[in-house]
Amino acid sequence: MxxxxxxxxxxxxxxxxxxxxxxxxxxxxxxxxxxxxxxxxxxxxxxxxxxxxxxxxxxxxxxxxxxxxxxxxxxxxxxxxxxxxxxxxxxxxxxxxxxxxxxxxxxxxxxxxxxxxxxxxxxxxxxxxxxxxxxxxxxxxxxxxxYSTVYAYNADLFPDEKPTTMADFFDLEKFPGRRGMRRVPQVNLEFALIGDGVPLEEVYATLDTTEGLDRAFDKLDSIKDEVIWWEAGAQPPQMLADGEVGMSTAYNGRIFNAQVLEDQPFVIVWDGQLLDxxxxxxxxxxxxxxxxxxxxxxxxxxxxxxxxxxxxxxxxxxxxxxxxxxxxxxTGVEMAPHLPTSPQNLARALRNDLAWWVDNQDELNERFSAWLTRRAR
Incomplete structure (x- = not known):
């Protein structure tokens, strides 16, 4: 229903x-x-x-x-x-x-x-x-x-150990620094659960419960004070280039073009990408x-x-x-390794459950907006 x-x-x-x-x-x-x-x-x-x-x-x-x-x-x-x-x-x-x-x-x-x-x-x-x-x-x-929403990081800011999983995006102790995220509930809630260890195939079933939603917001709370919110797709590459954030969620193509056209030291983490x-x-x-x-x-x-x-x-x-x-x-760069639909990139991908979002969008927009105004716990 x-x-x-x-x-x-x-x-x-x-x-x-x-x-x-x-x-x-x-x-x-x-x-x-x-x-x-x-x-x-x-x-x-x-x-x-x-x-x-x-x-x-x-x-x-x-x-x-x-x-x-x-x-x-x-x-x-x-x-x-x-x-x-x-x-x-x-x-x-x-x-x-x-x-x-x-x-x-x-x-x-x-x-x-x-x-x-x-x-x-x-x-x-x-x-x-x-x-x-x-x-x-x-x-x-x-x-x-x-296309996919991924997260990417500026390699210059992580000279030693590199982030490789969605859990790393939420680990401020191991990888300190600001994070960039889009100012909407979509993707953020899914990434939060993936980062908290929920298997990909269980993400939407978990979000479909009161406890699961609370868990996702709690995970977002854990990094809220370090988040800089973006609204336009052109913002994450600029935020990364300026050092305003060390990692940011982003559309994969925007990061790719910054890599190949501007020679930016950005690295995409495909783990948990949300394919859309x-x-x-x-x-x-x-x-x-x-x-x-x-x-x-x-x-x-x-x-x-x-x-x-x-x-x-x-x-x-x-x-x-x-x-x-x-x-x-x-540039002549081979495109296959950079497409979200390439087999190696799809291995740990979550496909957007569009019907779920159609049913829950209004409710979660309201909850997310209210959550943004509250101080992190």
């Missing part, structure tokens, strides 16, 4: 404020700002991933179709999409979503249905429905990439639906997915995309 609760009144107030801000922004976007010819707005995560997205998809799509693509960045979530739909003025068209948000957005009517049979087949003619990995298929989204899935969704009510669908079809072709994966180390959502990913375009 779903544990989803009615939306809390505080969230209503926040969303009302967001909606008002969105309406002001909508009204401020005058027609003089619109490019000539057809155009859509695609929203993604910015930083090194945003650059890969732009170079691998946005620019080639515009050149092939003549449809201009404006890019905007965000930090995830559904609040801005919800606000646009609620006020009836949709100016985002295609949004790069975490899978759990794609599922919730579909349930709430915030996203347009996407028929997988309208997406392009594999290069050998295999239908899209057979080519996309099953976990990448959803009613309102088209699969993009496998990204989808493209179309905002419900967009007046540019057909152009948005053309963009999604282009972006989720095997070649387009490989174009991104050859620029940042995220695995394609389609089987046919994998053999197209060989080396990093800018």
């Amino acid at each position: 779903s544990k989803r609760r009615p939306i809390h009144w505080v969230r209503d107030a926040v969303l009302a404020a967001v909606g008002a801000a969105a309406l002001v922004l909508i009204l401020s976007r005058g027609p003089t700002q619109a490019p000539e010819g057809p155009s859509i707005t695609a929203v993604s995560w910015g930083g090194s991933y945003g650059r890969a997205y732009r170079d691998g998809i946005q620019v080639p799509f515009a050149e092939e179709t003549g449809i201009n693509v404006g890019m905007e960045d965000y930090n995830g979530g559904l609040a801005q999409i919800r606000a646009q739909v609620d006020v009836g003025s949709v100016y985002w068209d295609v949004v790069d979503l975490e899978m759990a948000d794609a599922m919730r957005g579909c349930d709430e009517g915030l996203l347009e249905p996407i028929d997988i049979d309208r997406l392009p087949p594999a290069p050998d003619g295999t239908p899209a429905r057979e080519d996309f990995y099953p976990e990448m298929q959803g009613e309102c989204g088209a699969g993009m990439l496998f 899935y990204g989808q493209l969704g179309i905002v419900a009510g967009t007046p540019r639906l057909e152009d948005a669908l053309r963009f999604v079809s282009f972006a989720t072709s095997a070649q387009s997915l490989a174009e991104i994966a050859s620029r940042i180390s995220y695995g394609p959502a389609r089987r046919s995309g994998e053999p197209l990913v060989t080396t990093h375009l800018a």
Whole structure:
């Protein structure tokens, strides 16, 4: 049975404020700002991933179709999409979503249905429905990439013994120093239990109990005073480079690009990585639906997915995309060892239980926010 609760009144107030801000922004976007010819707005995560997205998809799509693509960045979530739909003025068209948000957005009517049979087949003619990995298929989204949240450390700050396990991330005595973590309950709760010795296959069953949740928050409490919270994916590599933190949770591709493009002394610890899935969704009510669908079809072709994966180390959502990913375009580095879906990296991976988060997100957002305001025990 779903544990989803009615939306809390505080969230209503926040969303009302967001909606008002969105309406002001909508009204401020005058027609003089619109490019000539057809155009859509695609929203993604910015930083090194945003650059890969732009170079691998946005620019080639515009050149092939003549449809201009404006890019905007965000930090995830559904609040801005919800606000646009609620006020009836949709100016985002295609949004790069975490899978759990794609599922919730579909349930709430915030996203347009996407028929997988309208997406392009594999290069050998295999239908899209057979080519996309099953976990990448959803009613309102088209699969993009496998990515993972890992933790990484700055090797210069650990000249002797090196962290190798999730338990090490939580061991301030053995590995002192600040930690970076994303300011959300997702991943942090899973990592806390893994770091506390819960077997991977028991993590979500443990979180599904009152005692298990308490255990996860207690583990987070043990390092809370040393945590610097991040919100945007570009922050952890910068925090590590500046020495602001010694270790940080991060998206694996952001760390990879810092390693190979900036020669940063970062090391990824794959133990306990949380493997996740990204989808493209179309905002419900967009007046540019057909152009948005053309963009999604282009972006989720095997070649387009490989174009991104050859620029940042995220695995394609389609089987046919994998053999197209060989080396990093800018440096020639072999990509296979750096993909979260490579066998050696999957050995100690936890797959995100999206249905669990859809059912528990609201409750845990509230609890996590309250926990942040309390002093560690």
